[in-house]
Amino acid sequence: MDYVFQFGVVWREIDALLLGAWLTLRLSALAMVFGLIVGIAGALAKASRYRTLRLIAHTYVEAIRNTPFLVQVLFVYLGLPSVGMRLTPDQAALLAMVINLGAYTTEIVRAGIKAVPAGQIQAGTALGLSRWQIFRFVVCLPALRAVFPALGSQFILVMLASSVVSVISAEELTAVADTIVARNFRSFEVYLIVTGLYLAMCLAFQGAFAVIHRALFARWRA
């Protein structure tokens, strides 16, 4: 092999790459917050008394889970302007991520709600709690504790998947890498370092979530 690896030219760009990593984190965190809200709404809709609402939620979840994220991104960015919804790449990326995450968190939250025994809800009613109080204290908190690990892995999955939004030039780590590659043509070196950055973020979050989980729910351990 007569190729000479040059990581020096890539190290000079490390500031730009770290900024890209920060943008990826911010985008993923925003998507996670909104995605969780959509997910809770979706889970409630799936548990609803109304058939239509259940059907809509079911269709949404199945449609998203059985199509590629890349196609969803392109649909939002290229397709929605035809119906008058013009979005910047960043907005389109965030919207696509929220729609995607919403479907997965719907299933996660639903599993959490199902994990709350019906007897506890009846006990709440017997204690004279209102519907809202039952939802908040008897269903939501224990359900959140049950789903926390799954939500943590889903956050990491969305952070890794977000590299795909570079195809519409939304600002995040992979897009920054693409720009650097276009300038110095050191594609392998740049992407290798970027892969390392993603791996570092992934491992850091796995560690952080494990610590948070212990700190948050330790006193509840049954």
Next chain:
Amino acid sequence: MVREFTLHELWFLVLAVRWTIALSAIAFVAGGAGGIAVALSRVSRSVLLAGAATAYIKIVQGTPLLMQLYLVYFGASLLRVTSDAWTAAALGLALYSSAFLGEIWRGCIQAVPHTQWEAARALGLGYPAQLRFIILPQASRIALPPTVGFLVQLVKGTSLASIIGFTELTRAAAVVNNATFRPLMVYTAVAGLYFVLCWPLSVLSDRLERRLDRAGSAAASVQM
């Protein structure tokens, strides 16, 4: 000249599905072979082998598939192996599958009760025979639902091959879109085609899992 989005263009997209299926199939078969190796290394008694398999799984599951495809694509052309997007995509997706399938199957092998290994050893079977006749037949029953579930993830993952320039369904969509300027219609059609591929697999995976659950609880009640 702007073309209309007609049945002709739709047919072009439908034909591109075969490349999505071909890529998924190759990645699944090659990744399955690699996955068996990864799973067996992971449960092996050799610390070195188990550690290497664990690291491999961690790296593949902890980095974006797009980066893996880039590294294989650019790495292969640096090594002068190939600069062909089809080969790079197939190789990249096979490596990706081998890590995920390896981890899934590792779990299934370890779900087989330890007493089964001991019983097999007590019968005088060697390690390969223990695996072949006692462990793997039981593990493969548990493995079927999550494996079919992973197939959905793999079919969706092949869409990323379009980014390194392989013409499968998603790239065919870009081609049609550039000629017709009907993005909403094109990407709705493409999403529909992916759905037709993935949804039956999702349903099958769920059914298999429920059946396994029922069988499992039946077996448990018999034991009690």
